[in-house]
Amino acid sequence: MDLMHAIKNRRSIRRLKAEPVNNDLVDTVLEAGRWAPSWANTQCWRFVVVRDALMRGKVAETISPGNPATDAIRNAPVTIVVCGELGRSGYKKGAPTTDKGDWYMFDTALATQNMMLTAYSLGLGTVAIGSFDASKVAELLGVPSNVRVVLLLPLGYPVEEPTPPRRKELSEIVSYDRY
């Protein structure tokens, strides 16, 4: 699929089918994440692919009440749990080098965007879910303390084709030579 087509037409899909997703497609999505750039090539991202329905149900329960994406985790056959290893991205010789501290949120997002675009190009829907109890998911999946659970990314065939939410105009987000 054409890159710009994917960038402009990918939507967040909260209604996903239970229809199985072939392992090869999941691997293609993970492969796209793998090829993201990262701080000094540290590649702090880790992906836990949750297929087990019982575990998906437990993970869905950690989502903040009222979040319409909860059913996406329950229904879709796969959820990729995006994690970031702490103390790698943004560090040099064990110490953070910028005012942002750990850059694991930045690097996991670079990988996530590759995965969301690729899912769309394969006819799959995703929605990035950040509002959930990350420490509870870490406990459920046995994520070690030096790794942070960042995002839930359910993956499945879309039921809906939502219209794009309004984007700010370029003039609202771009300036030249000064802010």
Place this chain on the structure above:
Amino acid sequence: MDLMHAIKNRRSIRRLKAEPVNNDLVDTVLEAGRWAPSWANTQCWRFVVVRDALMRGKVAETISPGNPATDAIRNAPVTIVVCGELGRSGYKKGAPTTDKGDWYMFDTALATQNMMLTAYSLGLGTVAIGSFDASKVAELLGVPSNVRVVLLLPLGYPVEEPTPPRRKELSEIVSYDRY
């Protein structure tokens, strides 16, 4: 350009030509950033397009000593300074909703990945520079205190075609149903 081709073949380019880059191409890159998804569609990203050579020189001086990307800022005709407005992404009714606090790093990275892929598809090189004095750049560009300077993204025609740095195998970054 094909999405997966862009994902797999984009490289960080630190040697960029001084050759001018057409405004339309810069706008296409910015447009790609604009279409990224974001927390509750908050779109906290702001892009300052620095073309002025004197300003580029000052911005280059804020980069950590020894960073090979410094010359990229000096040489390339354009640097996009990626900023994030604080207190939007990851918040609900003014309060952070997750253990990560502000998600501006995550959302600006989603937009950045769109821009880096699009730059590559247009024949342009970029390198994401995070290691620099962000408060100094904020001062130079007049960035207000509720907005954080995140990244320097020089944009120009590439001199080099680097080989890809080693990526971890999928088996090193992926697990199933448990971490």
